[in-house]
Amino acid sequence: MNIIKKAYKSQAFSKLSNCTSPSIKVAVLKLARLSRYSPAIELRLAHYLVQQNQAEQASEILHKLNSFLASSQVLPTIDRQATQFSIESILHAIGKPLHNDALCRVSIQKKDPSTTLVTQPAGNYKVNTKFSGIEIAGKIQLHTEAGVTHPEKVQLLLNGQLIREESTAVKDDKAYFRITIKRPAVNLMPADSLLQVQTTTGKTLICGNAEAVNLTIPHGNNQLFEQIAHRGALTKKGHLPLTPEEVYATQNQYLKLYTKVNEAFIKITGRPMFLLYGTLLGLYRDGDFIPGDDDFDIGHVSLQTDPISVKRETIDIMLQLISAGFTIAINRRGKPFRIRHPEVDAQLHLDGRPVWQQNGKIWMHKQACLSLKLEDFLQTEQRKMRGTDVTIPSGTEDFLRAYYGKGWKYPDPSFSNSSVTVPREVKQNLAQICLTHRELEVLSVKARELKKDQPHAGEFIPIAQHDLYPLDEYTSKCGW
Template identity: 40%
Template structure:
């Protein structure tokens, strides 16, 4: 009963925090309910109202606008299309996808180990769930499709709450599903979780090509972010491209900004520990030292830096949390970028996204050491080994395939501090206005892209500029 109550509270209360309005949260629930029972015209009108609200928030100081605008746009467009009796050609293949109950059980033979929900969103298929008290102590749950193991999902523990999980199976994976399949979730010991009143969910994907099992059997998989894992040769080629972007960016940082761009996190770990990238590492982490002493000043400095980078010909973007920033060259695809963040010292600690509050000093970072990675000069913090030990722990020299930064517990004061460096929609509009005003003098300028505010449709334009 506690699990049912928590599940209800989560899905009922969450919109209140997103919209900061009880009546808009009520509209949200009515819109979702209308869509679920096929009242698409009513749902369309309700989501249209919510979309207007989301558009108004796109110039506000509410970071939540980055997360709700495309969700509302997706459901508004979906119900507009489904409610049109003369519809032809879906503008989005996910509009036809559905989740239904499978294997309805009025009296399950065994007590379920928890419950979960499924929902198609603009990003793909979202899974949310809780485990019962009996399952406390587990670290993962198992995801199954047509009784075949797909991957494990990490569990999160918080005070006063049972273990929970959330995961998004992204669009590129959904496209490989069978047109009709059975999805279930179980503990690693084999006890099933409950979906509505069933032991499994029926997932209908009309555009699915049924290649998911062939893909998984070829030693590939689905990564922790819900995307298809890249093949080794693709990862190696991408790492080479990262180094080309880094070389261009490092020149700008050193000559124009006055602060070197150094390796961080997994990229630094691979270089120091193995003399190369970590074999499966498909991203590139970098940072630069800010000598500002407050989060507010660091944020303003970073905003000015990003404007200057765009005018210098780079394309910069930021995620749906407003975290600055991703950096790429103008001719690169959206998913081929450097993850860059400011690093600063405040109140006795070194701070940096993601989740870093480290007992280090400025002197651990500068002056940087210049070393060679695959024939390219790269900068690393002065005491790189100490930085790695502070972030990963003293065991950083021994590879740990199970390590996940997302599963680490982070004190609330750390998340609050780092959140204060994230930009708001109003900040983005200010930066974009500066770029537009100065663009005539910079014909080779790049773009500044707010991923969460970019129009979803047409999908081809979105995917040419943003990643999922």
């Protein structure tokens, strides 16, 4: 018992994976839960109890945790969908599932390393199921010798066929990557397959000490390779890409939605919503969408001069848009806001954000703090995009140069703002506009009350707080 108390006091329970004794693992976690109720501790305790063939105790813990998630006591730090998926995965393993989730039946097994031996692996990776699909994450060890070429991308192979090429993020002497195959794509995979990761220079990465992973997906319909041959490899979001015809049709739907939203927004605020980022770049440079562009970025001016005041104003605008019949969704980080029509697919939404001036700079998400003037956005111009009237900022060219750099006039398919280093103080200031857990709860209540008084009103969907189950409802409202 003294050993267990020492382990708890030294917070050794956070590194229980290094412990070889299941009984000590269980004892330490039971002691830890006396001081606080933590979903992470409950999940690990249930997992270890299953390993000790104590399924009934594990089931009781998981049902209590599920009830806790359904209560008003939920903490803002909890990843709701991830926790619900973990509960369901363990309950499925002991034959007591609450829901019919096919992803819980996926099996991931490392290939027997004795069959092949990788003597000098380029790096390593792990494969896990998560609530949104299958995640492959890893790192490559970089060499510092002069003249050594570092791989900028890794390739994900399934049965020897390329299904995704992913860029890496370099930090110190390692290059990191993370790929998620989203649920809709998982459904198309073969029932049995071999997954491998390699660099673009052909060097192999290992999972543990194995050079490949065997995937068993009982519900897989084996259409993935056929679809990739028709559409191309998986996108960075983990989906199959749309065909050119589907992209064109989707872009036209965006324009129709934008027209409705902009009309409502002008009535509410007296100011328009204007195009931004890639949508604006495509129109201004080429007179149309960037080829393959499958999102639609817009913004509006706020006359407030600090993120907290901007947030309050934006919350009020969102409520008025809901009252006008639009559905508003907030992403996992709490960033306002996505807007769509309640009758269309959850994936078809406009990405909106406020634009404001603070300390002589222009601020807006995606992580932008630019040396521009508010007048560049207050003054707007009208343009035509596929015959549809759209609004653009009068300072469009200055914005595009400030955000994309001097080469903005020339298409660069490899451009990604995620590779740009954003100063910590910029991230911190922009983070203040994100809605807190409490603000999301309050706004949810107001939206529900609005719906009672105005049946035509739209919905408010805080994605981070939405239940994963039933899956059909989560898919239709939040998408993948």
